[in-house]
Amino acid sequence: MDLLVVGAGLYGLTVAEQAAQSGLDVVVIDRRDHLGGNAYSSVDEATGIEVHRYGSHIFHTSNERVWQYVRRFTAFTDYRHRVFSTHAGTVYPLPINLGTLNQFFHAAMGPAAAQALIAEQAAQAGVDAESAANLEDKAVALIGRPLYEAFIRGYTHKQWQTDPRELPASVIARLPVRYTYDNRYFSDTYEGLPAHGYGPWLEAMASHPRIDVRLGVDFFDPTQPFSKDRVRGQAPIVYTGPVDRYFDHSAGPLAWRTLDLETQTLPVRDFQGTSVMNYPDLDVPYTRIHEFRHFHPEREDRHAQDRTVIAREFSRPAGPDDEPYYPVSTPADRERLRQYRELAEDEPGVHFGGRLGSYLYLDMHMAIASALQFWGQGAVTAGTGLRSAR
Ligand code: FAD
Numbered sequence: 001m002d003l004l005v006v007g008a009g010l011y012g013l014t015v016a017e018q019a020a021q022s023g024l025d026v027v028v029i030d031r032r033d034h035l036g037g038n039a040y041s042s043v044d045e046a047t048g049i050e051v052h053r054y055g056s057h058i059f060h061t062s063n064e065r066v067w068q069y070v071r072r073f074t075a076f077t078d079y080r081h082r083v084f085s086t087h088a089g090t091v092y093p094l095p096i097n098l099g100t101l102n103q104f105f106h107a108a109m110g111p112a113a114a115q116a117l118i119a120e121q122a123a124q125a126g127v128d129a130e131s132a133a134n135l136e137d138k139a140v141a142l143i144g145r146p147l148y149e150a151f152i153r154g155y156t157h158k159q160w161q162t163d164p165r166e167l168p169a170s171v172i173a174r175l176p177v178r179y180t181y182d183n184r185y186f187s188d189t190y191e192g193l194p195a196h197g198y199g200p201w202l203e204a205m206a207s208h209p210r211i212d213v214r215l216g217v218d219f220f221d222p223t224q225p226f227s228k229d230r231v232r233g234q235a236p237i238v239y240t241g242p243v244d245r246y247f248d249h250s251a252g253p254l255a256w257r258t259l260d261l262e263t264q265t266l267p268v269r270d271f272q273g274t275s276v277m278n279y280p281d282l283d284v285p286y287t288r289i290h291e292f293r294h295f296h297p298e299r300e301d302r303h304a305q306d307r308t309v310i311a312r313e314f315s316r317p318a319g320p321d322d323e324p325y326y327p328v329s330t331p332a333d334r335e336r337l338r339q340y341r342e343l344a345e346d347e348p349g350v351h352f353g354g355r356l357g358s359y360l361y362l363d364m365h366m367a368i369a370s371a372l373q374f375w376g377q378g379a380v381t382a383g384t385g386l387r388s389a390r
Contacts, residue, residue, distance in 0.1 A: 001027050001212075004231050006219045007240030009037025010364050011354030013205040014069075014371035015238045020210035028206065029217040029226050036202040037240075037354075038325070039364055043197065047265060047304040049293045050197050054323070055259055055313060056276055056290045057198065060188040061365035067190045069372065070365075074201035076192030079295060081185040085278040087150045094278065095185065096147060097178035104150065111179035118144060118177055138169040143177060155280035158287050159315045160257070168330075188365075193295055220245070233348065238374075240354030242324060243340045246347075251339035252332075254359055256324030260314040262286075271308050286312040327359050351379060 003019050005012045008030035016026045034040050038054040058081045061067055070076075083094045092100045101107070101114045109117065121144025125137075132138035135156060139148045152175070156164045160171075194201040206213050214226065219241060222229045228246075231237060239246060244254045275294035279286055290311045293303050318324050327333070337359050344352045353374055355362040362370065 001025055001235055003027070003236050003238065004029070004226055005238045005240070006030075007037065007354060007356070008032075008035045008202075008206070008213060008215070009240055009354055009367065010039055010202075011357075011362075011367040011371045012037075012238065012240045013202060014368050015353070015375055016211050017205050017208060018372065018375040020208035024210065026211050027226055028211060028213045029219060030213075030215055031218040033216050035206055035213065035215070036198055038323075039198055040202070041198040043199075044265070044309050047293075047307050047309055048299070048302045049304070049309045050296060050299075051263065051292050051309055051311075052198070052290070052295075053261075054325075055261060055311070056292075056295070057364065058186070058191065058295075059193065059364055060186040060191040061363075061369075062189040063365055063369050065372065066365045066369050069368065070201075073204035075195040076190075077195050077296065077298060079193045080191060081276075082183050082274065083185050083276045083278060084274055085151060085280055086284075087280055091277075092151075093183040094151070095176055095178060095183070096143070096151065097181060097183050099181050099183060100151075101147075101177075104147065115179055118147075120144075121146065132169040134165050135167040135169055135171050136164040138172060139164070139175060142172075142175045147177075151280050153280075154282040155278060155287060157282060158285070161316055232350070235349070237350045239350055239352050240357045242356045243344065243352050243359055244336065246350075246352070247340055247343050250343070251336045253320070254333050254336055254340075255328035255330060256318040256322075257315055257326040257328060258318035258322040259325050260316065261290075261311040262314070263309065263311040265307050265309050267307055269305050269308060271310050286314050288313045324356060326361055327355075329359075333359070 002024035003026045005016045005026060005028040008028050012028060013035065016028045019026045039057050040054065041050050041052045041057070043049065044051050058079065059070070059076065085092050085094050092103055094100065098111065098114055102109055105117070122141055125140040125145060127137045127141040129138055129141040132141055136153070139152050153164055156167065160167055217224050217226060219226070219228050221227055242254070244251070272289060272291050275291055277289050279288060290313065292309050351374065352358060353371060354367055
């Protein structure tokens with residue numbers, strides 16, 4: 001073995017694939033029983049519907065290099081993501097656009113009138129976005145109180161399980177309002193879903209004969225041959241698990257939010273007519289409902305016609321045994337992260353990467369770009385042993 005990759009998510013798989021291409025023998029371990037980390041999906045046998053097991057994943061990028069790279073392993077459909085929001089018994093298109101505004105204000109405004117209205121509502125808030133003391137003040141300063149109350153307040157409250165007045169303003173950088181009817185959720189150049197599913201894409205990335213994948217293997221289990229105890233100092237390691245766990249939480253735990261997805265098969269062909277519906281109101285306990293068949297309209301002939309699969313999404317702080325999904329990143333977390341980064345600098349032959357290893361939210365294309373960049377620096381080459389895995 002020339003390199004151990006801990007974690008078979010998109011970061012780890014990209015590094016493994018690149019290393020194998022350059023002639024290294026790579027072992028990839030993951031404590032889960034499947035490839036792909038959170039991007040994993042599988043086909044529900046009863047309905048033929050591909051279910052995203054960790055929440056809806058849509059691939060999108062404007063990075064030409066990443067787009068060329070991923071298409072070596074899979075073709076993509078021309079799916080374009082659109083999200084809707086059910087507020088007070090009415091469905092609105094998101095992100096907030098001219099359609100949302102005209103429906104919400106029962107108006108027929110053009111772009112200039114809508115812009116003037118939002119500017120007026122934001123000014124009425126009497127708060128400056130730059131100096132806002134909390135998330136609520138900042139949101140109200142950006143889009144005015146009525147839209148904030150309808151689409152942001154309850155959703156944010158449910159996401160963070162915290163009143164937005166107690167969340168830092170920095171949680172939102174901006175709240176884009178589109179003064180057109182464009183309701184494409186992502187504005188990247190390229191977008192789609194892997195044509196044959198995430199499984200075949202991820203398997204293709206791991207299929208190089210120099211890659212040896214071991215699933216159900218925990219790096220911190222001292223009884224297995226690729227454990228931290230046995231490999232550290234013996235071979236270069238790319239570690240994509242939680243950085244605080246690597247150092248036994250010595251500087252304290254980094255806070256994450258997790259999601260509970262309640263997946264259900266319903267006896268109807270089509271439950272909500274779209275892939276993702278948001279629920280921003282506080283009297284509904286979940287934040288969104290995913291309906292997976294809508295990600296692949298081109299597969300309708302293979303989908304059950306009398307049933308559908310949905311998942312209700314609930315958000316809460318992650319406990320020690322939960323899957324970490326989104327970094328919370330309070331000032332205390334950032335201080336801990338600084339300490340872990342210092343420890344990581346001094347850890348010989350180990351590179352920390354991916355969303356868990358760097359404590360950053362990364363979209364799939366960002367994880368892949370970051371792995372390609374790391375590998376492009378010539379970090380590890382055959383026979384160099386330990387010296388420069390970072
Ligand atoms: P991960 O996918 O988390 O992989 C890390 C792997 O390390 C995991 O498989 C884990 O099991 C393994 N591991 C951890 N500890 C150990 C250990 N001790 N031993 C062995 N293995 C270990 N991105 C998009 O581009 N589009 C989307 O629509 C999108 N939607 C998302 C929705 C949700 C709910 C979430 C949470 C993320 C979403 N993402 C989306 C982001 C996407 O999932 C990540 O960017 C990407 O999967 C990151 O890859 P990664 O390899 O860094 O991490």
